[in-house]
Amino acid sequence: MKVQQVKLVMSAVSAKQYPSDGYPEIALAGRSNVGKSSLINRLINRNRYARTSSTPGKTQTLNFYQINDEMYLVDVPGYGYARVSKADRAKFGEMIEEYLTTRKTLKGVVILVDGRHEPTDDDVSMYQYVQYYHLPTLVVATKMDKIPRSKWNKQESSIKKKLQFNQKDDFVFFSAPKNFGQEAVWNWIDAHTQLTN
Ligand SMILES: Nc1nc2c(ncn2[C@@H]2O[C@H](COP(=O)(O)OP(=O)(O)OP(=O)(O)O)[C@@H](O)[C@H]2O)c(=O)[nH]1
Numbered sequence: 001m002k003v004q005q006v007k008l009v010m011s012a013v014s015a016k017q018y019p020s021d022g023y024p025e026i027a028l029a030g031r032s033n034v035g036k037s038s039l040i041n042r043l044i045n046r047n048r049y050a051r052t053s054s055t056p057g058k059t060q061t062l063n064f065y066q067i068n069d070e071m072y073l074v075d076v077p078g079y080g081y082a083r084v085s086k087a088d089r090a091k092f093g094e095m096i097e098e099y100l101t102t103r104k105t106l107k108g109v110v111i112l113v114d115g116r117h118e119p120t121d122d123d124v125s126m127y128q129y130v131q132y133y134h135l136p137t138l139v140v141a142t143k144m145d146k147i148p149r150s151k152w153n154k155q156e157s158s159i160k161k162k163l164q165f166n167q168k169d170d171f172v173f174f175s176a177p178k179n180f181g182q183e184a185v186w187n188w189i190d191a192h193t194q195l196t197n
């Protein structure tokens with residue numbers, strides 16, 4: 001995909017606010033602070049278009065980024081952030097669930113996990129949830145710049161084991177600062193939105 005144009009067209013909290021133009025969509029989900037907004041910035045080749053922060057809980061709405069009048073990347077609020085209130089957590093849960101279960105144009109979900117650690121129980125729940133709805137999934141192990149390459153294979157096995165990884169899905173290593181892996185992520189997105197360039 002050659003990104004020519006990017007527009008944040010909507011920050012939505014409920015279904016009636018989702019864009020209605022019917023373009024195919026890929027969602028990015030993962031724990032708070034794992035690097036979803038950073039991945040979006042790498043994918044669109046902008047340093048700070050999607051807002052990032054070292055404090056978890058930065059993205060609190062479903063942000064629809066329209067690419068080239070062709071498709072959307074959707075930045076989903078992070079889960080598993082302990083310091084938000086129970087009520088807020090429930091509200092986020094509902095917002096994400098409503099999105100994942102009702103959105104007809106959603107073609108696949110990119111789930112980010114921290115490549116340095118074993119996936120958390122929240123990561124496993126999210127992955128299994130998306131499996132249940134038969135959404136094609138790409139697992140992206142991110143922050144790989146923080147661990148030596150000699151450990152990558154071992155990390156991949158342990159992540160897949162913990163998630164009960166489905167062989168139909170795909171897996172990519174990624175690093176935002178090194179800009180590593182973004183082409184593989186785009187290839188997967190293109191294949192799942194059936195774009196040719
Ligand atoms: N070393 C390293 N740091 C990263 C990478 N990706 C993201 N970060 C850092 O991790 C922090 C969180 O990144 P964000 O992209 O804001 O994370 P997010 O998943 O969007 O977080 P929420 O919006 O809070 O859910 C920031 O300080 C980023 O600079 C990476 O690949 N490597």
Ligand SMILES: [Mg+2]
Binds near residue numbers: 036037038051052058
């Ligand atoms: Mg974010």
